[in-house]
Amino acid sequence: MNNNELVHHGVLGMKWGVRRYQNKDGTLTPSGKRRQSIIESSREEGIRVAKSKKQAQKKGEDVASALITAQRKAKTTGNVDKDFLNNKNISNKAKNKVLSSAEATKRKAKKSTKTETKTMSDEELRKVVNRLQMERQYSQLTSESVSKGKEYTQKIIKTGTTIAAVTTTALTIYNNAGKIKAILEKKG
Secondary structure, three states, rough: OOOOOOOOOOOOOOOOOOOOOOOOOOOOOHHHHHHHHHHHHHOOOHHHHHEEEEEEEHHHHHHHHHHHHHHHHHHHHOOOOOHHHHHHHHOOHHHHHHHHHHHHHHHHHHHHHOHHHHHOHOOOOOOHHHHHHHHHHHHHOOOOOHHHHHHHHHHHHHHHHHHHHHHHHHHHHHHHHHHHHHHHHHHH
């Protein structure tokens, strides 16, 4: 074995005894059930299309992985590959599921208040930036309310300054007590 190699077998974030698609009691999680149904439906389809069992199994696994990949991409980006839609081995029902999840993702993106800057035109971006700058300037100009922390700190500093002044005065009087006594005796 080469000591200069680092080999990792597993998935990022994987922990000992924790399974991604299975609960501790052996039942499938919701994502595991979805994955299992996709794999089973694609295997059945692959068996129907292919002639031998080995071909069927391989084709079914290929279709299942294509379905899973397409579903993940549809959920994250809202787009579906044309190659996936043109694949004759995948049923229309599975294609429609992937398309509906892509549409749902696009609807969520439209509903979100903050649109991504990459999808915005220059004019839209300028409008948003100008609006944010004006809001910030307005809040700075009209900010009469001081945060509680700042107010508390100002009170402490004011109190500390007063205490320091009183202490300095007391020390001055104490240090000059003899001189003050002499002045008062002369006048009195």
